[in-house]
Amino acid sequence: MADIRERDSDEHIAAQAVMFANRLEKQYRHLRKWARRTDVSAWRLYDKDIPEVPLAVDIYHAKEDAYLHIALYERPYEKDDEDERRWMATMREAAADVLSIPVEQVYTKIRKRQRGEESQYERLAKTGQRIQVAEGGSLFHVNLSDYLDTGLFLDHRPARLMVREQSAGKDVLNLFCYTGSFSVHAAAAGARSVCSVDLSKTYLAWAADNMALNGFTAVNRDEDDAQKDRYTLVHADVKAFLARAKRNGFRWDLIICDPPTFSNSKRAVDTLDINRDWSELCRNTLALLKTGGTLYFSSNSRSLDFDPALIGGLVASGAVTIEDLTAKSIPEDFRNKKIHRLWGFTLKA
Numbered sequence: 001m002a003d004i005r006e007r008d009s010d011e012h013i014a015a016q017a018v019m020f021a022n023r024l025e026k027q028y029r030h031l032r033k034w035a036r037r038t039d040v041s042a043w044r045l046y047d048k049d050i051p052e053v054p055l056a057v058d059i060y061h062a063k064e065d066a067y068l069h070i071a072l073y074e075r076p077y078e079k080d081d082e083d084e085r086r087w088m089a090t091m092r093e094a095a096a097d098v099l100s101i102p103v104e105q106v107y108t109k110i111r112k113r114q115r116g117e118e119s120q121y122e123r124l125a126k127t128g129q130r131i132q133v134a135e136g137g138s139l140f141h142v143n144l145s146d147y148l149d150t151g152l153f154l155d156h157r158p159a160r161l162m163v164r165e166q167s168a169g170k171d172v173l174n175l176f177c178y179t180g181s182f183s184v185h186a187a188a189a190g191a192r193s194v195c196s197v198d199l200s201k202t203y204l205a206w207a208a209d210n211m212a213l214n215g216f217t218a219v220n221r222d223e224d225d226a227q228k229d230r231y232t233l234v235h236a237d238v239k240a241f242l243a244r245a246k247r248n249g250f251r252w253d254l255i256i257c258d259p260p261t262f263s264n265s266k267r268a269v270d271t272l273d274i275n276r277d278w279s280e281l282c283r284n285t286l287a288l289l290k291t292g293g294t295l296y297f298s299s300n301s302r303s304l305d306f307d308p309a310l311i312g313g314l315v316a317s318g319a320v321t322i323e324d325l326t327a328k329s330i331p332e333d334f335r336n337k338k339i340h341r342l343w344g345f346t347l348k349a
Helices: 002-007 010-038 081-098 154-166 181-188 201-213 238-248 274-286
Strands: 042-047 055-062 065-073 106-111 131-135 138-142 171-175 193-198 219-221 231-235 252-257 289-299 320-324 341-347
Touching (some): 010 055, 010 081, 042 154, 055 131, 065 081, 131 154, 138 181, 138 201, 154 181, 154 252, 154 289, 171 181, 171 238, 181 193, 181 201, 193 201, 201 231, 252 274
Parallel strands (some): 065 106, 219 231, 252 289
Antiparallel strands (some): 042 055, 055 065, 131 138, 289 341, 320 341
16 A cells, blocks of 8 residues: 555646656647648647556647547556546646646546546547547548547548548448548548448447548448439448448458457447458458559457458468558558558559
């Protein structure tokens, strides 16, 4: 008990806050030059750089204002709730002060290991307050207060820009689309069509807002009309959608599949465990590719044992080539080079 009291003393918290602030200042000086040069307005500033300050800090620039999103990773030991709030408040004030950002524009959250539906999709508040940030020539609504994540996964920035470069004149399918950021980039690039699929009506509505923010009108359709309009939103379980699309003979040139690690939603046909289901998911998604088409499959599960032989189907026949794109897809602002993995599958012409 003495160790815990010592760790949580005012003096120790103050010392941690000084170390944290110094690191933030150093990182900001370094990364702001890169951000200006590459026209990036939202980026990872700090990610557990100091082990005893286990925070992830993202900065968002919206017009003339800057905001911070600070998430506390789940600690490997129990900590009194009041002590945690006091600690977080001190770190919040230190970050606001060193970066000259009003403390009311600094949002803090506690990140825990995902358990079932307790994930980034869980609502924490209902303020409805959003800001707009720019990326690669497009705009996105970001909500810093209401959910654990903000609506824009910053680690996938390079992959989104990759999709933007390749979408012109193509039919694009975005599975587990979340707030539709890949879809916006595809539409902005001049895709022939963009279909976005998700099981959450909340996030499909957010995706529609993001599309509208960039001048595109997305229409809600069911699985059988997934290719009826240029920009469609489909409320469906992805496993069921893939089976339905195959029966309908639908095909796409470019498919993005970035599933959660685990989901046991009551609305889904079956529980999704990506460590178990990834090969079947890839196989069923590859069946919807046009000749010469590309599937981008991503996962942030470190336990996923990627073995192409387990996919079978088109991979086993030699009709598909696979490239590990992970190294190319991790942005410069992320210290954690294992934040996700990304593979590109191409169906040979």
